[in-house]
Amino acid sequence: MKALRIICLSFIIWGLPSFLLAISNEDIGSKSSYAMFILLLIYYFLEKKNQIVTPFIVLGVCYFMISGLVYHNNTEFFLYDFSKYIILVLAGAEICRNLKLNTILLMLAIGACSVVIHALLFQDLYGRYSGFYLNPNAAGFICLSGYCLSFYLKQERIKYFALALFSFAGFLTFSRYFILIWLVVTLVSVFIKRKNLIVFGIGVSSIIVLISLSAILQLNTERYAAIDEILNNQFDKGLTIFMTDSRQENWSEYYDQILDHPFFGTGYQKLMGYDGRKQGVHNAYLLTIGEAGLIPFLILIFIFFRLFKTGFLRISEVPHYFLMTVAISSYFLTSHNFYDYFPGLFILLLIYIKLHEEHVELEKSDADSLIITPSKT
Secondary structure, rough: OOOOOOOOHHHHOOOHHHHHHHHOHHHHHHHHHHHHHHHHHHHHHHHHOOOOOOHHHHHHHHHHHHHHHHHHHHHHHHHHHHHHHHHHHHHHHHHHOOOOOHHHHHHHHHHHHHHHHHHHHHHOOOOOOOOHHHHHHHHHHHHHHHHHHHHHOOOOHHHHHHHHHHHHHHHHHOOOOHHHHHHHHHHHHHHHHHHHHHHHHHHHHHHHHHHOOOOOOOOOOOHHHHHHHHHHHOOHHHHHHOOOOOHHHHHOOOOHHHHHOHHHOOOOOOOOOOOOOOOOOOOOHHHHHHHHHHHHHHHHHHHHHHHHHHHOOOOOOOOOHHHHHHHHHHHHHOOOOOOOOOOHHHHHHHHHHHHHHHHHHHHHHHHHHHHHOOOOO
């Protein structure tokens, strides 16, 4: 079962079906996608069952049922997408429960290494690198997830090496999301523990290495220029470059459509931009309320509220879960999708399940510490 679990995890975390589709052909990409879900089903039926993660199941059922009843273009594809979501949540939850953090961190590190290899060996004119993930923002999310999770490591040398790897790989994506949330997460980590000030030095060192390799690497000239301006104290110029073509412009194109159908939305994939007239909403929260209305939107908000609340309560004991919640909640503000973005959905499941387990264990430990054992006479 351990081998099967690692294979499933590789498919999910590295996004192998999409990667194989991009580098080979549609037939291989499609077969690898089917293979992933068949393996997940096999794992689920063979593994010992635990309680299902109810909020995620209810979220999926509400989103797909409401949006599908309002509108769907192709019943076969709609049911296929719904099935994939349910399989991922059911089997993914069991994988998460049996998964050690070292394993997921290693998988994320390999994903980050793919970004570095992309930059070193497969340079392109775009100059923003993504490795397995094809999209630099998605690669930035993986790097940021690994960066946040690295704070749980106890051995400092390994911890700082991991932080440096994820920082450097993340900066290679030139993702505005990664750069901004990396800064936010690092600041939060310093408030949690002042010793984490050294992490800023790791980030600066990563940028210095990036600049020193600029003659070798084919870097995105626009965003590289923005970083260069900021480092030269030209903050206004640098920020202006970074804010060009911001996601807020995409969101604003859909506000009227969302407000016109607030209760049940406009239908499945109506805000994805597949009609070619718009880019797509690029926001999982607006996507949910815009396509399926208030009910699934409130469930999604409840999931994140619960994560933030529990994570904050346990921020001193397990700070990495709170940091990961910051990273993933902000990523879905800019993500193209949610219900079929399986690396993000799996990591959200991982945070939800592991944080709940830690919280229960810590509550039990706190309760035990209050028990006064009577002394023997």
